[in-house]
Amino acid sequence: MSPSILVLSLSPIERDPRVLRQIALLKGLGEVHTAGYGAAPDGVASHLQIPDSLGAWRHNYRLYYALVLSRRLHQLYFGAPWVKFLLANIAPGEYDIIVANDANVAPVALSLQPRLGWHSDLHEYATRQGEDSRTWRRFTRPINRWMVRNYVTRADSATTVSQGLAEAYREEFGIDARIVPNAAPYRPDISTHPTVPGQPLRLVYSGAMAPSRKLERMIDAVALVERRARGSVVLDMFLMPGDAKYRLLLEERATAAPGGAVRLREPVSFRELVPAMAEFDVGFYACPPSNFNQERALPNKLFEFVQARLAIVSGPSVDMARCIEENSLGVVARGFDVEDLAAALESLTVEAVDEYKSAADVAAEVLSSERSSAPWHDAVLRLAQRDGGATGRAGNSAGDGSQV
Numbered sequence: 001m002s003p004s005i006l007v008l009s010l011s012p013i014e015r016d017p018r019v020l021r022q023i024a025l026l027k028g029l030g031e032v033h034t035a036g037y038g039a040a041p042d043g044v045a046s047h048l049q050i051p052d053s054l055g056a057w058r059h060n061y062r063l064y065y066a067l068v069l070s071r072r073l074h075q076l077y078f079g080a081p082w083v084k085f086l087l088a089n090i091a092p093g094e095y096d097i098i099v100a101n102d103a104n105v106a107p108v109a110l111s112l113q114p115r116l117g118w119h120s121d122l123h124e125y126a127t128r129q130g131e132d133s134r135t136w137r138r139f140t141r142p143i144n145r146w147m148v149r150n151y152v153t154r155a156d157s158a159t160t161v162s163q164g165l166a167e168a169y170r171e172e173f174g175i176d177a178r179i180v181p182n183a184a185p186y187r188p189d190i191s192t193h194p195t196v197p198g199q200p201l202r203l204v205y206s207g208a209m210a211p212s213r214k215l216e217r218m219i220d221a222v223a224l225v226e227r228r229a230r231g232s233v234v235l236d237m238f239l240m241p242g243d244a245k246y247r248l249l250l251e252e253r254a255t256a257a258p259g260g261a262v263r264l265r266e267p268v269s270f271r272e273l274v275p276a277m278a279e280f281d282v283g284f285y286a287c288p289p290s291n292f293n294q295e296r297a298l299p300n301k302l303f304e305f306v307q308a309r310l311a312i313v314s315g316p317s318v319d320m321a322r323c324i325e326e327n328s329l330g331v332v333a334r335g336f337d338v339e340d341l342a343a344a345l346e347s348l349t350v351e352a353v354d355e356y357k358s359a360a361d362v363a364a365e366v367l368s369s370e371r372s373s374a375p376w377h378d379a380v381l382r383l384a385q386r387d388g389g390a391t392g393r394a395g396n397s398a399g400d401g402s403q404v
Contacts, residue, residue: 002029003029003096004031004097005029005033005095005096005380006033006035006094006097007019007026007044007101008036008086009035009036010050010105011037013037013038014038014039014040014041015038018101019036019101022099022121022376025376025377026377026380029377029380029381029384030096030097030380030384031045032044033045033047033095034048035049048086048090050082050085051085053081054081054085055082064139068138068142071142074146077107077143077146078107083107086112087108087111090112091112092111092112092113093112093113093114093115095112095115096114096383096384097114097117097118097380097384098118099118099121100120101123102121102126103120103122103144103147103151104144104147106120106151106152107150116386117156117383119156119157119159119376119383120152120155120158120159121158121160121376122152122159122161122169123161124161124165125160125169125292126145126148127141127144127172128168129144129291129292129293130291132291148173148175149173153175156379156383157178157379157383158175158176158177159177159179159180159376160178160179160180161180161181161298162179162297162298163179163319163322164318165293165296166179168296178379179375180373181298181303181372182298182299183367183371184306184307186365186371187308187364190308190364191361192357195350195353195357197350200231200261201233201234201282201345201348202279202281202282203222203236203281203282203283203313204236204238204277204280205235205238205284205285206237206268206276206277206304207239207240207285207301208239208240209240209241209247210243217288217337218237218284218285219235219237219253220253221286221339221342222234222235222257222262222342222345223253223256223262224338224339224342225342227258230258230259231259233261234261235261235284236280237254237262237264238265238267238268239264239265239266239267247264250264251264273304274304274307277304277308277310278308278309278310280308280310281310281357282313282353283304283305283310283330284312284345285302285314285315285320286333286341287299287317288315288336289317296317298319302320302324303367303369305329306360306363306364306367309357310356310357311331311348311360312329312331313331313333313341313348314330314331315332316335323367327360327366327367329360330356331348332344
């Protein structure tokens with residue numbers, strides 16, 4: 001009989017590409033159930049929907065701050081409404097295997113005592129993801145560190161999104177996490193197309209419109225290249241909805257670019273994104289890091305650029321730069337300043353862009369989600385192959401987790 005597998009996440013699962021990838025993969029290993037926010041994703045055996053009204057830990061700010069400052073973290077966590085809801089609606093031992101997405105559900109996963117064990121998938125580096133904020137460092141880092149140290153370390157296996165995060169988890173907590181990047185599905189239906197000589201290189205960005213990403217630097221870099229050599233580049237930016245004031249700033253910068261070289265466009269759906277980007281020549285992304293997670297990010301857009309068979313120009317983010325250089329996918333700028341980004345764009349030739357596109361075509365299957373998701377499959381398969389008496393570390397005891 002195939003095992004029952006609970007995929008647990010605090011995201012709206014039906015709109016979370018990473019968690020949806022897990023579900024699709026794990027259907028081949030057992031009966032998949034889900035618990036999280038939002039409606040049921042397609043194809044699962046059951047879904048426990050956490051009410052949106054239970055979304056905030058800080059339903060009582062004074063109590064939240066008091067419990068953090070006094071290090072009563074066990075009381076804080078297990079008193080959270082969404083934790084109480086999950087523990088009231090799922091019986092200990094109800095599922096054979098749990099896949100827990102991010103550190104914030106690790107204590108719940110352990111408390112539910114899955115019969116065969118559990119796997120922790122860490123989407124972020126939990127203890128440094130908001131380190132650029134003093135408030136976050138004081139009031140969120142303690143609970144995140146408590147969750148990782150007392151619960152994630154007791155998982156039977158773990159994965160995370162990049163080499164940098166895996167190294168940090170190993171150094172700080174002794175967690176041996178394998179890497180599953182936020183890769184895009186393989187698109188064999190998309191092929192390379194030649195760059196047109198004498199025409200502007202067509203650059204594309206798609207993603208969040210977040211002030212922390214400093215997207216205005218990318219716009220200013222294109223404007224600088226255009227001022228030096230008219231007709232060199234054009235940049236289309238497919239922007240997700242976000243800060244209205246920041247949108248106005250980007251619109252002002254785009255308007256100031258010579259010759260309409262920068263165009264802000266509405267986002268396209270996830271399914272349409274890669275085919276839409278395949279009409280361009282170069283994927284462009286440079287996010288100056290404001291915290292460790294951004295410094296060691298390996299963003300999904302890198303893999304989307306590859307599936308679209310584009311050349312890539314990026315800032316010197318460590319893991320992104322490593323992937324680009326190891327696969328000869330494009331150019332890594334020396335820094336995140338406008339001048340550095342402009343210099344990287346100006347280094348491109350038609351011949352080089354076509355070579356980078358060909359390299360992307362070669363790398364597309366290797367860097368696809370189908371290939372890179374193997375660690376999830378391996379981890380759950382190992383748990384599924386256990387006999388009924390071997391529960392491993394995660395199944396031994398829920399414990400009280402009271403240590404801080």
